[in-house]
Amino acid sequence: MHEDELVLVRSFIVQTQLIASIERSMSEIKSAQATMKNVMVRCLEYMAYIANRELSVLKRELYRQGIRIDASEAGRYRYRCRGIDGVIGIGQDELKTEIAAKLARYMEGISGRFRGLQRAES
Numbered sequence: 061m062h063e064d065e066l067v068l069v070r071s072f073i074v075q076t077q078l079i080a081s082i083e084r085s086m087s088e089i090k091s092a093q094a095t096m097k098n099v100m101v102r103c104l105e106y107m108a109y110i111a112n113r114e115l116s117v118l119k120r121e122l123y124r125q126g127i128r129i130d131a132s133e134a135g136r137y138r139y140r141c142r143g144i145d146g147v148i149g150i151g152q153d154e155l156k157t158e159i160a161a162k163l164a165r166y167m168e169g170i171s172g173r174f175r176g177l178q179r180a181e182s
Contacts, residue, residue: 061141065127069139069148072118072129074158075111081159082108107166 130138
C-alpha cells in the first residue's frame with residue numbers, strides 16, 4: 061500500500077472517531093442544565109455538519125481507490141486495498157491529538173463566521 065493510501069485510511073479513521081466524539085458531546089450537552097446549551101449545541105451541530113462533509117469526501121476517495129476499512133479492535137483497524145489485507149494501528153494519544161487539532165480548526169471556522177457577522181452588522 062502506498063503512503064498516500066495509508067494517509068487516506070488514517071484520515072478516515074480519525075474522521076469517524078471525531079464524528080463519534082462530537083455526537084457524544086452533543087448528547088451530553090442536550091441532557092445538561094446549561095445556560096448556553098442551545099449555543100453549544102448549535103456549534104456542535106455545525107462541527108458535525110463540516111465533519112460529515114469531509115467524511116463523504118474521504119469515503120468517495122476510498123471507493124475510487126478500491127480501499128475498504130473493516131472493524132477495529134483496540135486501536136487496530138483492518139483494511140483491504142487491491143485485494144491485499146492490512147492492519148493500521150492508531151494509538152489513543154495520537155487519535156486524541158489529531159481530533160483536538162481538527163476541533164480547533166472547526167472552532168476557528170465558527171469564530172471566523174462570528175467575526176464576519178459582526179463586521180456585517182457594524
